[in-house]
Amino acid sequence: MVEGEDEGRTVLSLHPALAPIKAGVFPLVKKDGMPEFAEKLAADLRKRFPVFYDESGAIGRRYRRQDEVGTPYCVTIDGQTAEDGTVTVRDRDTLLQDRIAAERVGAIIEERLSA
Numbered sequence: 001m002v003e004g005e006d007e008g009r010t011v012l013s014l015h016p017a018l019a020p021i022k023a024g025v026f027p028l029v030k031k032d033g034m035p036e037f038a039e040k041l042a043a044d045l046r047k048r049f050p051v052f053y054d055e056s057g058a059i060g061r062r063y064r065r066q067d068e069v070g071t072p073y074c075v076t077i078d079g080q081t082a083e084d085g086t087v088t089v090r091d092r093d094t095l096l097q098d099r100i101a102a103e104r105v106g107a108i109i110e111e112r113l114s115a
Contacts, residue, residue: 009064009067010064010067010068011067011068011070011092011093012067012068012069012070013070013093014070014072016072016073016112016113016115017113017114019070019071019072020050020069020070021050021051021052021066021069021070021071022049022050022051022071022072022073022109022113023045023049023051023052023071023072023073023074023075023105023109024051024052024053024054024062024063024066024071024073024074024075025038025041025042025045025051025052025053025054025074025075025077026038026053026054026055026059026062026074026075026076026077027055027076027077027078028059028076028077028078028079030055032079032082033082034077034078034079034081034082035055037077037081037082037102038053038055038075038077039053041075041077041087041102041105044106045075045105045106045109048106048109048110049109049110049113052066052071054066059076062074063090066092067092070092071092072091072092072093072112072113073089073090073091073092073109073112074089074090074092075087075088075089075090075105076088076090077102080099081102085101085102085103086099086100086101086102087099087100087101087102087105089105089108089109091112
């Protein structure tokens with residue numbers, strides 16, 4: 001169990017390189033251009049590796065669904081994305097979230113997949 005994770009969660013802990021889906025892409029809400037940005041980002045990432053797009057339900061539930069199928073990275077598009085072009089990348093194993101430029105997401109995930 002990850003520190004600070006009291007309720008427990010089901011995680012398929014595959015090495016990221018072996019995970020069938022490498023990343024999940026989620027708009028935080030279905031408005032303010034977030035779904036459109038997220039769909040474009042998902043399409044760009046699909047040119048490099050398998051990506052799952054999801055805009056249904058609470059963000060925590062979307063994270064949990066991806067944890068259960070072994071997806072190592074989740075990318076969230078939120079209100080700050082429109083302001084500065086950054087997104088949040090969440091690591092399945094550590095639960096750490098990094099704010100990075102949207103155009104760097106593919107390269108960063110590829111780096112992490114080969115680590």
